[in-house]
Amino acid sequence: xxxxxxxxxxxxxxxxxxxxxxxxxxxxxxxxxxxxxxxxxxxxxxxxxxxxxxxxxxxxxxxxxxxxxxxxxxxxxxxxxxxxxxxxxxxxxxxxxxxxxxxxxxxxxxxxxxxxxxxxxxxxxxxxxxxxxxxxxxxxxxxxxxxxxxxxxxxxxxxxxxxxxxxxxxxxxxxxxxxxxxxxxxxxxxxxxxxxxxxxxxxxxxxxxxxxxxxxxxxxxxxxxxxxxxxxxxxxxxxxxxxx
Ligand code: ADP
Ligand code: MG
Numbered sequence: 001x002x003x004x005x006x007x008x009x010x011x012x013x014x015x016x017x018x019x020x021x022x023x024x025x026x027x028x029x030x031x032x033x034x035x036x037x038x039x040x041x042x043x044x045x046x047x048x049x050x051x052x053x054x055x056x057x058x059x060x061x062x063x064x065x066x067x068x069x070x071x072x073x074x075x076x077x078x079x080x081x082x083x084x085x086x087x088x089x090x091x092x093x094x095x096x097x098x099x100x101x102x103x104x105x106x107x108x109x110x111x112x113x114x115x116x117x118x119x120x121x122x123x124x125x126x127x128x129x130x131x132x133x134x135x136x137x138x139x140x141x142x143x144x145x146x147x148x149x150x151x152x153x154x155x156x157x158x159x160x161x162x163x164x165x166x167x168x169x170x171x172x173x174x175x176x177x178x179x180x181x182x183x184x185x186x187x188x189x190x191x192x193x194x195x196x197x198x199x200x201x202x203x204x205x206x207x208x209x210x211x212x213x214x215x216x217x218x219x220x221x222x223x224x225x226x227x228x229x230x231x232x233x234x235x236x237x238x239x240x241x242x243x244x
Contacts, residue, residue: 003066005030005192006051006161011060013046013216020046022216024060028161028194033187035203035224036196038213039239044196047213048163051194052083065160077109084154085163088170090146092138092153099125099134102153110157124152128182144175148182155186162186164195180206200243204228212236 004027011024020043028034036044049055051062053069053076062070069079092101102124103117112120125131128148130141138146147167154162164183168176180202187193187206197203203210204224211221212233220233231237 002029004028004063005032005065006194007061007063008047008051009061009063011047011050011062012058013043013050013055014058020216021050021057024216024218026211026218028192030160030192031190032209033191033193033207034195034209034211035207036194036211036213037198037200037203037239042213043216044213045165048085048165048194048196051161052080052085052163081105081109081157082159083161083163084157084159086147086150086154086165086167088166090138090143090150090170092146092149094138097135097137098130098141098149101138101149102156105153106156121152121156124155125149127155128152129178142175143171144178147171147175147179151179151182151186160192162191162193162195164193164197166196166198168197168199200228200240212239214239 006028008024008026011021013021024047036047038044046055050057057070061068064082096104099118099121103121106112106117106120107114122131122134125134128151130145130148133141133145168179171179180199184206207224209221210224210227212219212227214235220227220231220236228240231240
């Protein structure tokens with residue numbers, strides 16, 4: 001098998017006295033879709049935030065295609081252009097149009113000329129079904145549409161890896177489907193995705209692998225059909241029982 005796209009080895013992270021990640025080893029291969037599941041507070045967001053360098057780590061190694069990205073000498077902006085991230089809160093810039101939200105990084109970080117950034121931005125918006133909203137401001141869009149724009153923005157740098165942190169948790173229930181459908185399309189198109197989610201049915205359907213995190217350690221992982229149907233660990237059973 002080829003070298004992993006992402007490899008986490010012995011990752012540790014504490015906030016004060018509280019050790020939130022307690023030795024995480026995880027590999028993700030290109031085109032893999034991995035769902036991180038676990039109770040609130042188990043460390044899912046912290047794990048994702050360490051991968052895109054929003055949190056420093058106390059110990060361990062984070063490799064993106066073999067590059068040690070947690071090295072303090074790493075240019076974090078460069079790495080973040082290789083890793084697209086979408087959060088629970090869409091964090092669109094309210095004073096920028098949809099197209100400007102999508103093209104901001106391309107124009108300012110990567111110095112892509114305006115016209116080229118715009119045509120690429122429109123392509124991305126088309127991909128998420130929102131080209132017709134390009135000139136609107138975010139507050140004119142529904143939560144589901146805003147989240148789809150946030151996904152388009154995350155894809156703008158053509159990242160090697162997409163991190164999704166409970167991206168449907170802040171949405172009204174009737175808006176969840178359109179966002180999950182988009183993620184499913186990306187997954188089927190071969191995008192490599194590491195996503196924290198509480199959408200168990202979706203994880204079961206779309207993820208190639210499910211990773212169950214509890215108290216900052218990976219308790220169990222495997223294909224969704226195995227982990228959901230026949231969890232091996234007591235803690236996984238107890239967690240999954242809540243969704244039945
Ligand atoms: P999850 O995403 O699985 O709900 P988090 O990674 O957000 O879990 O949080 C794991 C633990 O780390 C929680 O106990 C949380 O309170 C703590 N934590 C997260 N971020 C910080 C922070 N910046 N400062 C202090 N504690 C934090
Ligand atoms: Mg979280």
